[in-house]
Amino acid sequence: MSGLDTITIGERFDYGTHDFTAEEIVRFARKFDPQPFHLDPVAARDSLFGALCASGWHTAAVWMQKHVAHRKAWFDSLREGGHPVPQFGPALGITDLKWPKPVFADDTVHYFHEFTGKRERRDNREWGIVETVSEGYNQHGNLVISFNNAALLKL
Amino acid sequence: MTLQSEKTYYFEDYTPGREFRLGPCTFSRDDVIAFASEFDPQPMHLDDEAGKASILGGLAASGWHVSAMMMRMMADSYILDSAALGAPGVDHVRWKKPVLAGDVITGVSRVQSSRPLKSKPGIGLVELVHELYNQRGDLVCESMAPLFLRMRKGEQDR
Numbered sequence: 001m002s003g004l005d006t007i008t009i010g011e012r013f014d015y016g017t018h019d020f021t022a023e024e025i026v027r028f029a030r031k032f033d034p035q036p037f038h039l040d041p042v043a044a045r046d047s048l049f050g051a052l053c054a055s056g057w058h059t060a061a062v063w064m065q066k067h068v069a070h071r072k073a074w075f076d077s078l079r080e081g082g083h084p085v086p087q088f089g090p091a092l093g094i095t096d097l098k099w100p101k102p103v104f105a106d107d108t109v110h111y112f113h114e115f116t117g118k119r120e121r122r123d124n125r126e127w128g129i130v131e132t133v134s135e136g137y138n139q140h141g142n143l144v145i146s147f148n149n150a151a152l153l154k155l
Numbered sequence: 156m157t158l159q160s161e162k163t164y165y166f167e168d169y170t171p172g173r174e175f176r177l178g179p180c181t182f183s184r185d186d187v188i189a190f191a192s193e194f195d196p197q198p199m200h201l202d203d204e205a206g207k208a209s210i211l212g213g214l215a216a217s218g219w220h221v222s223a224m225m226m227r228m229m230a231d232s233y234i235l236d237s238a239a240l241g242a243p244g245v246d247h248v249r250w251k252k253p254v255l256a257g258d259v260i261t262g263v264s265r266v267q268s269s270r271p272l273k274s275k276p277g278i279g280l281v282e283l284v285h286e287l288y289n290q291r292g293d294l295v296c297e298s299m300a301p302l303f304l305r306m307r308k309g310e311q312d313r
Contacts, residue, residue: 031223031227032223032224032226032227033223033226033227033230034227034230034235035230035234035235035239035241037241047240047241048240048241048303049241055223055226056242056244056245057219057222057223057226058223060219060222061190061193061194061195061219061223062194064194064195064217064219065193065194065195065196068195068196068197089210090209090210090211090218090250090253091218091250092249092250093218093247093248093249093250094245094247094248095246095247096244096246096247097244097245097246097247097248098243098244099242099243099244100243147245
């Protein structure tokens, strides 16, 4: 059996929601993205965004937090059911990361993850590739983040 | 409308080929573990032994930590001193090699192209390529991303 058999194309995982408080938006921005519209509600009012909003890297980092928690729960349930557990390698990168709308203070973002492709590689018999799409929607149903990822998977 | 404070760099200053230096920035053991604890709590980002046993070869920063610090280095180098209006996304990020605890990262942002926005007079879109290197000169991260900027003459129109 190949590791690729553990992956079902089109399977979509619900990663749950995260509430972005003003306090954590500012805390992240101070460390990593100290632009006025991520730090100061008054300065943000005069920006293109119109109000205090999270750094796009913050929205992405919270996706990762949800991803790690979900992977652990998913693997645990596979193990309990006696099913094979997929072995992923480190992420090599992402493409087409979009922030179509800002994440404002007190917004709730609902994250998802979906398998969109899988393949073996001619030059490597140990690792295959799994393609995924990740998304986050705000409480109004608007897309606030999306990106594609190609991860290594042990065959 | 509030008068924007004077900035050093506007859209017009982002001419293709222009480079901005990034860093240096040290990824301390504490910073690597603090970021991972909150956002990417996998063993190779949290524990020396688990890092050594992993394919990464040592306690390694989360790729998202590297990306977030790249943002910080960009902010400190030129964005905070620019009439920057945010970014709609990122074309790609490639984590080419692990950033290990203690690594000192430097880099460069290079202007790839620039064009005025037809839909928003006074604003332009710039494409930047970013590269980060460790203290051994290895490319650890490579990215391309757009950035919105206000124009000088747009500033006068306000």
